[in-house]
Amino acid sequence: MTNKVFFTPGPSELYPTVLAHMQSAMENKIGSISHRSQQFKDIYAHAVAGLRRLLQLPDNYEVLFLSSANEIWERAIQNLVQEESFHLVNGSFSKRFYEISAELGKKTNKFEVPFGEGFRPEEVAIPDTAELVALIHNETSSGVSIPVADIAQYRQSAPKESLLFVDAVSSLPHPEFDYNQMDSVYFSVQKCFGLPAGLGVWLLNERCLAKAHALQKSGISLGSYHTIPVLVEKGRAHQTPETPNVLNLYLLGKVVDDMNKKGIATIRQETETKARLIYDFLEKSKNFEPAVQNTAFRSLTTIVANTRIPAAELNKLLAPYDMAIGSGYGSYKDTQIRIANFPAHTVSQVEALLYELESLGV
Numbered sequence: 633m634t635n636k637v638f639f640t641p642g643p644s645e646l647y648p649t650v651l652a653h654m655q656s657a658m659e660n661k662i663g664s665i666s667h668r669s670q671q672f673k674d675i676y677a678h679a680v681a682g683l684r685r686l687l688q689l690p691d692n693y694e695v696l697f698l699s700s701a702n703e704i705w706e707r708a709i710q711n712l713v714q715e716e717s718f719h720l721v722n723g724s725f726s727k728r729f730y731e732i733s734a735e736l737g738k739k740t741n742k743f744e745v746p747f748g749e750g751f752r753p754e755e756v757a758i759p760d761t762a763e764l765v766a767l768i769h770n771e772t773s774s775g776v777s778i779p780v781a782d783i784a785q786y787r788q789s790a791p792k793e794s795l796l797f798v799d800a801v802s803s804l805p806h807p808e809f810d811y812n813q814m815d816s817v818y819f820s821v822q823k824c825f826g827l828p829a830g831l832g833v834w835l836l837n838e839r840c841l842a843k844a845h846a847l848q849k850s851g852i853s854l855g856s857y858h859t860i861p862v863l864v865e866k867g868r869a870h871q872t873p874e875t876p877n878v879l880n881l882y883l884l885g886k887v888v889d890d891m892n893k894k895g896i897a898t899i900r901q902e903t904e905t906k907a908r909l910i911y912d913f914l915e916k917s918k919n920f921e922p923a924v925q926n927t928a929f930r931s932l933t934t935i936v937a938n939t940r941i942p943a944a945e946l947n948k949l950l951a952p953y954d955m956a957i958g959s960g961y962g963s964y965k966d967t968q969i970r971i972a973n974f975p976a977h978t979v980s981q982v983e984a985l986l987y988e989l990e991s992l993g994v
């Protein structure tokens with residue numbers, strides 16, 4: 633038994649109700665039911681309905697379940713790009729999507745800014761030939777966000793026929809997106825949904841479905857079991873082509889219920905309150921400073937700071953208090969820390985973390 637609170641940016645702290653839902657899943661032998669049974673279809677439909685409500689998702693969007701955000705990157709390129717994709721790159725996750733497109737043999741273009749910096753829509757020229765435009769709402773490696781209001785400007789400047797993709801893996805459900813300004817949004821559950829990893833959630837509209845059908849018609853292979861047409865057809869029957877992660881789908885439906893009970897407005901408000909506490913602390917600290925200079929681009933959900941003390945040492949000091957923070961990403965491992973601010977983290981847990989970081993006297 634551990635009481636450790638994980639402020640790591642994903643996997644992260646589990647939503648507080650997960651233990652009880654896990655117990656009920658085991659008691660009801662969710663792991664043994666058929667994925668073609670009515671019981672499974674009800675679990676699937678329940679998770680989708682809860683997500684639609686939580687995210688205030690328009691009806692022209694499908695909700696699909698895959699194994700991870702990495703898988704969604706691959707499927708998006710396979711299913712929606714004949715020749716060319718375009719990517720905004722400012723860190724490891726946005727770069728990875730760009731690389732995957734190249735690995736799948738596509739022509740790739742990017743607009744790249746240095747790690748820790750954000751994008752100014754007026755500086756980004758999107759080629760006329762881009763079929764998919766990849767934005768990253770929250771770059772988890774650097775703690776940089778795209779202001780939600782900027783997304784409409786990218787839609788304006790992107791080719792009309794292109795599909796606008798938004799990576800919200802480490803920010804949803806906080807951002808209040810206008811889904812009409814985009815074509816697809818995706819996330820995986822081990823970040824802000826406070827669940828064990830192993831489920832990617834892909835939201836896409838009818839334009840994506842039409843494009844996939846068009847590519848298929850022209851004889852292009854979309855892949856095999858996880859093509860958009862197959863996922864949508866099965867999804868509408870509350871099923872998946874393969875035997876899916878039934879347990880996590882069950883848990884997602886339950887946690888989303890709990891989030892809906894709490895209310896999205898409260899979740900957003902608490903996220904903003906906790907982010908303010910963390911940034912105020914970092915600004916005043918002598919050991920840390922916010923890594924993202926421009927306040928307009930600072931992430932509210934994955935907060936990155938430059939540190940004089942490596943995360944590994946900080947975590948040794950925090951261990952007696954049952955807390956762990958994230959290290960910097962990649963080459964920033966020792967010079968930055970990352971603090972997750974997800975719905976699973978309570979205001980008082982954040983206050984306790986900041987209190988301990990302050991009293992370490994390091």
Ligand SMILES: *Cc1c(COP(=O)(O)O)cnc(C)c1O
Nearest residue numbers: 700701702725770772801802820
């Ligand atoms: C974690 C993360 C991913 C990858 O998610 P997986 O579920 O590990 O595939 C993609 N994008 C962002 C922004 C992330 O934080």
